[in-house]
Amino acid sequence: MAGPADGPTKRAADPVVHLEVAAELQALWGRFQGQMLARVETLDEALAALVDARLDDDLRRRAEREAHRLAGSAGTFGRHRASMLARSLEELFAGSTPVDLTAVPDALAQVELLRDELASPPSAGCSKAEDRPLVLVVHRDAELGGAIGLALEARGLASHVTESVPAARAALGVAHPAVALVDLGDGGDGVLDLVRELSARTPPVVVLALTSGTGFLDRVEAVRAGVRGFLPGSLAPTELAGAAVATVEAAQLGRWRLLAVDDDPSVLAALVALLEPAGLTVTGVTEPERFWAALRESTPDLVVLDLDMPEVSGIELCRLLRADPRWAALPVVFLTSHVGRDTIEAVFAAGADDYVRKPVIGPELVTRVSNRLERTRILRILAETDPLTGLANRRKFEAQWNRLQAMAERYDQPLSFALLDLDHFREVNSHYGHEVGDCVLQQIGQLLLERFRGEDVVARWGGEEIALALYGMTRADGVRRVSDLLQAVCNKAMVTPAGQSFRVSFSGGVSEYKVDGTTLRDLCRRADEALYVAKALGRERVLPAGRQPGLKGDDASVDVVVVEDDDIVAELLTHALSGSGYRSLRVRDGQAAVDLLTGASRRPARLVLLDISLPGLDGFTVLEHLRREGVLEATRVIVLTARSSEPEILRALEAGAIDHVGKPFSLPVLMQRVRRALAG
Amino acid sequence: MTRPALTRRVLLIDDEELIREVAEVSLVKIGGWEVLTASSGEEGLGKAVAEHPDAILLDVMMPGLDGPATLARLKADPATATIPVVFLTAKVRQSEQRQWTDLGAAGVLVKPFDPMLLAKQVADVLGW
Numbered sequence: 001m002a003g004p005a006d007g008p009t010k011r012a013a014d015p016v017v018h019l020e021v022a023a024e025l026q027a028l029w030g031r032f033q034g035q036m037l038a039r040v041e042t043l044d045e046a047l048a049a050l051v052d053a054r055l056d057d058d059l060r061r062r063a064e065r066e067a068h069r070l071a072g073s074a075g076t077f078g079r080h081r082a083s084m085l086a087r088s089l090e091e092l093f094a095g096s097t098p099v100d101l102t103a104v105p106d107a108l109a110q111v112e113l114l115r116d117e118l119a120s121p122p123s124a125g126c127s128k129a130e131d132r133p134l135v136l137v138v139h140r141d142a143e144l145g146g147a148i149g150l151a152l153e154a155r156g157l158a159s160h161v162t163e164s165v166p167a168a169r170a171a172l173g174v175a176h177p178a179v180a181l182v183d184l185g186d187g188g189d190g191v192l193d194l195v196r197e198l199s200a201r202t203p204p205v206v207v208l209a210l211t212s213g214t215g216f217l218d219r220v221e222a223v224r225a226g227v228r229g230f231l232p233g234s235l236a237p238t239e240l241a242g243a244a245v246a247t248v249e250a251a252q253l254g255r256w257r258l259l260a261v262d263d264d265p266s267v268l269a270a271l272v273a274l275l276e277p278a279g280l281t282v283t284g285v286t287e288p289e290r291f292w293a294a295l296r297e298s299t300p301d302l303v304v305l306d307l308d309m310p311e312v313s314g315i316e317l318c319r320l321l322r323a324d325p326r327w328a329a330l331p332v333v334f335l336t337s338h339v340g341r342d343t344i345e346a347v348f349a350a351g352a353d354d355y356v357r358k359p360v361i362g363p364e365l366v367t368r369v370s371n372r373l374e375r376t377r378i379l380r381i382l383a384e385t386d387p388l389t390g391l392a393n394r395r396k397f398e399a400q401w402n403r404l405q406a407m408a409e410r411y412d413q414p415l416s417f418a419l420l421d422l423d424h425f426r427e428v429n430s431h432y433g434h435e436v437g438d439c440v441l442q443q444i445g446q447l448l449l450e451r452f453r454g455e456d457v458v459a460r461w462g463g464e465e466i467a468l469a470l471y472g473m474t475r476a477d478g479v480r481r482v483s484d485l486l487q488a489v490c491n492k493a494m495v496t497p498a499g500q501s502f503r504v505s506f507s508g509g510v511s512e513y514k515v516d517g518t519t520l521r522d523l524c525r526r527a528d529e530a531l532y533v534a535k536a537l538g539r540e541r542v543l544p545a546g547r548q549p550g551l552k553g554d555d556a557s558v559d560v561v562v563v564e565d566d567d568i569v570a571e572l573l574t575h576a577l578s579g580s581g582y583r584s585l586r587v588r589d590g591q592a593a594v595d596l597l598t599g600a601s602r603r604p605a606r607l608v609l610l611d612i613s614l615p616g617l618d619g620f621t622v623l624e625h626l627r628r629e630g631v632l633e634a635t636r637v638i639v640l641t642a643r644s645s646e647p648e649i650l651r652a653l654e655a656g657a658i659d660h661v662g663k664p665f666s667l668p669v670l671m672q673r674v675r676r677a678l679a680g
Numbered sequence: 681m682t683r684p685a686l687t688r689r690v691l692l693i694d695d696e697e698l699i700r701e702v703a704e705v706s707l708v709k710i711g712g713w714e715v716l717t718a719s720s721g722e723e724g725l726g727k728a729v730a731e732h733p734d735a736i737l738l739d740v741m742m743p744g745l746d747g748p749a750t751l752a753r754l755k756a757d758p759a760t761a762t763i764p765v766v767f768l769t770a771k772v773r774q775s776e777q778r779q780w781t782d783l784g785a786a787g788v789l790v791k792p793f794d795p796m797l798l799a800k801q802v803a804d805v806l807g808w
Contacts, residue, residue: 007808008799012710018796024705025795032698068741072770073698075792083792 029077036118039066043111053666064093082117084146085110101668132158133248136177138168151241165194179247183210192225199226256280256373259300263309288312297406307336315350322351331372386460389445397459404471415513416478418468419527423505423539425464436496475512475544476581482508482542507534511545544581561605562586563593590617598629607677608637623655632656636677689714693724694739702795711799721745728760740769755784
C-alpha cells in the first residue's frame with residue numbers, strides 16, 4: 001500500500017486509497033443532496049416567474065448563481081448529466097440579455113431531469129444497462145453538442161456526445177448507437193472515414209449529417225460514404241433531436257418485427273436472445289388475452305405461437321387470426337413440444353406456415369423464421385410499393401399509419417397527416433405528354449425519398465396525390481415541414497426526356513390526429529378540405545385543416561374560443577392562434593360565450609380564453625355557467641385578468657379555471673400556456 | 681527512491697461548503713497534505729498570514745472579496761507574496777486563464793474537478 005510519503009499519482013492509483021475516497025465522497029453526496037435539491041427549487045421559482053413575465057433581476061441572478069453552483073457541485077461528484085443540465089440553465093439565466101422565452105419549455109424539462117438526476121442514487125461505477133436507443137453525436141462545438149445531447153435525452157433517447165473523430169471511435173468501442181448525428185464540417189479530419197465505419201457496422205448505424213452553410217463538402221461523396229440524410233447545422237438542437245427520434249423510430253420500423261405468444265416467460269426470453277441479434281424485434285406476450293392489442297400495436301411481420309397454453313390454445317388464436325382479412329396473410333410459426341402426426345396436421349389445418357420443436361434450438365429457429373420472412377419480403381415489397389414513384393402505396397401507408405397511431409397514443413405524441421397534390425398537373429400532361437407527367441411524378445418521388453427517407457411515411461395516395469404521416473408533429477409543425485418541402489420542390493427544375501426544363505409546385509393540407517379526427521378517413525377528409533382551399537387561394541401553399549370559415553367542416557368543434565371585448569386584443573389572439581394551426585372563434589361578451597358553449601346548438605371547444613372584465617356577464621359569471629352546465633369537464637378555461645390581483649386570480653381558479661394570464665400579457669408566453677392546456 | 685517529504689500544507693479558499701469538503705477529501709487522502717480551509721477571501725487572507733501555507737487554492741467567484749481581489753492582496757503583502765496560488769474556476773476561456781496567470785497565479789484548475797485527480801493536478805501545477 002502507498003504510504004503518506006508517496007506522491008499523489010501513486011496514492012491515487014492505490015485501490016485502498018481509491019475506495020476510501022469513494023466512500024467519503026458518497027457520504028458527502030448524501031449530506032449535500034438535500035441542499036442541491038433545494039437549489040433546484042430556486043430554478044423552478046425563477047422559471048415560473050419567467051412564464052408569468054415577472055422575473056426580476058434579483059431572482060434571475062439568484063437562479064444563475066444556483067445553477068452555476070449546481071453545475072459545479074454535480075460535476076464534482078461525477079454527475080455529468082446533472083452538471084450539463086445545470087450549465088444549460090445557468091446560461092438561460094445568465095447575462096444582461098433578456099431571457100429567451102422560446103427556451104422555456106426546454107428549460108422546464110431540464111429542471112425536471114435535473115431533479116431526477118440529483119435525486120437518483122449513485123450509480124455503481126460505470127453506466128447501468130441501457131435499453132434506450134443510443135444516439136452518437138459528433139460535434140466540434142462541445143456546447144452545441146451538449147445541447148443536442150440534452151434535447152435527445154429529453155425525447156427519451158440515450159446520447160453520447162463527442163467532440164472529435166477519435167473520441168467517437170473510442171465511444172464505438174463500448175456501445176452501439178442506432179443513429180449518429182455527425183457534424184461534417186469541411187469533410188476533413190477523417191470524418192468521412194468515420195461515416196464509412198458507422199455504416200459498415202452490423203447492424204448499420206444510420207448517419208445523419210449536419211452541414212454548415214460555410215463548410216465545403218461534396219454531398220455525393222458523403223452519400224457514398226453512407227450518409228443517409230442531411231440536416232442544416234443551423235437547426236435548433238430540439239429540431240435535430242426530433243430528426244434523430246424520427247430516424248430511430250423508422251429504423252425500428254425497418255426491422256422485421258415478430259410477435260411471440262407463450263405462457264412461459266423463459267421461452268420468450270430465449271426467443272429474444274436468439275432472434276434480436278439476427279435483426280428482429282421481438283415482442284413477447286405471456287397472456288393470450290393481450291394478443292390482439294399487441295398485434296395491433298406492433299403490426300408484426302411474423303407471429304410465433306405456443307401450441308400448448310393452458311387458457312387459450314395456439315391453434316385457436318391461429319384460426320381467429322386467419323379469419324380476419326387483415327391478418328390472413330401473416331406468417332405463423334408454431335412452437336410445440338408434441339410432434340405427433342395429429343398435432344402437425346392440426347397445426348397446418350389451423351393455417352400455420354411452419355412449426356419449430358421445443359426446446360427451441362437456436363440455428364433451427366433462426367433459419368425457419370428468416371426463410372419465412374425472406375419469402376414474404378419480396379412479395380410484400382412488390383405489393384406495397386408504387387411502381388412509378390418508388391414510394392409506398394396506400395395499403396402500406398395505412399398499415400404504417402396504424403402503427404404510428406398506436407405509438408402516438410402510447411407515448412402521447414402528436415401525429416399529423418398531410419395530403420399534397422401537384423399543381424396544374426393536368427396541364428403538364430396535356431402540354432408535355434403523359435410520359436413527362438410520369439417523369440415528374442418520378443422525380444418528385446425521388447425528392448421525397450431523399451428528404452424523408454428513414455423518417456416519416458410517404459406514400460403515393462393515387463393520381464398526383466401524395467400522403468405523409470408525420471410522427472411527433474403537430475398540425476402547425478406539419479405545415480412548416482411540408483412548406484419547406486414545397487420550397488424544395490419549387491426550386492427543383494424538372495427535366496423532360498427531350499431536355500426541356502420547367503418547374504412544378506404543389507398545394508397541401510395538414511390535419512392532426514385527435515385534433516381533426518381520430519380515423520385516417522376523417523383526417524384525410526379534413527386535410528383534403530384544407531388542400532381544396534389552398535388550391536382555391538391560388539395554389540402553391542400548405543394550409544392547416546379547419547381554419548377556413550364557411551366550409552363543410554364549419555360545424556365541427558373549435559380548438560379555442562376567445563371571449564374578449566377589446567377588438568385589438570381579440571384580433572391579436574385569434575391571429576396568433578390561427579398562425580399556430582389552432583381553429584379559434586371569438587365572441588365579444590359573456591352572454592355570447594355562454595350561448596355558444598352551452599346552448600342547444602353548442603360548439604364544443606377544447607379551450608376558452610376568458611377575459612374577466614366583460615360587459616354584461618363578467619368572466620366569473622361565465623365560468624359559473626360553464627361549470628353548472630358541465631362544460632368544464634371537457635373544456636379548459638384560462639382567464640385573462642386585467643390586474644394581477646391575487647383575490648381575482650384565486651376566485652377564477654376556484655371557479656374552475658385551470659390557469660390565468662395577467663394583462664398586458666406576452667404573446668409567446670400566452671401561446672405557451674395555450675399549447676400546454678391543449679396538450680394536457 | 682522517493683524522498684520522504686515534509687507534510688505540505690494547502691489553504692483552500694472557497695465560499696461553497698460542498699466544494700471545500702470534497703476538495704479536502706482529495707487533498708488529504710490522495711495528496712497526503714494537511715488542509716486548511718477558509719470560506720471567504722477575507723478569512724483566507726487572515727489564515728494565509730497566520731499559517732503561511734505552502735500553497736493556496738483560490739475560488740474565483742466569491743461574494744465580497746472575490747478570487748482576483750484576494751490574489752492582489754496576497755501579492756501586495758510581503759508576508760504572503762511568495763505563496764503560490766492556484767485558481768479554481770468554472771470560467772474556462774483561454775483569454776481568462778491568461779488573465780489569471782498574468783495576475784500572478786501559478787496556475788488555473790477547472791471546476792468541476794474530479795476529486796480523484798485534483799491532488800495530482802495541484803501537484804503538477806506546482807511542480808511538487
